[in-house]
Amino acid sequence: MNTLDINTIAFQYLLRNNNSEETSTETPKYDPAQHIKTQKSLLFHLYDLEEEAEDILASINFKN
Incomplete structure (x- = not known):
């Protein structure tokens, strides 16, 4: 058996x-509301x- 086989x-x-397995290659949609x-x-953090x-x-400062 050779390498090609x-x-x-x-x-x-x-x-x-x-x-x-069906993988999704769809790109995620940009949602400006979620970004904001x-x-x-x-x-806030x-x-x-x-x-x-x-x-x-x-x-x-209070301790000193």
């Missing part, structure tokens, strides 16, 4: 197994981090 068998095996919602979430940092600094 092994490659042919492997290729046919992959094709046979690939047919059992994500951006707002990040912004930054505000929360800023407030937390201020609280930590205030507690450090």
Whole structure:
């Protein structure tokens, strides 16, 4: 058995197994509303981090 035969068998095996799984090659659609919602979430997260940092600094200054 030569290399071409092994490659042919492997290729046919992959094709046979690939047919059992239908994969979607469709690209996701861009949703501006979801993008804006994500951006707002990040912004609010930054505000929360800023407030937390201020609280930590205030507690450090209070102890000193």
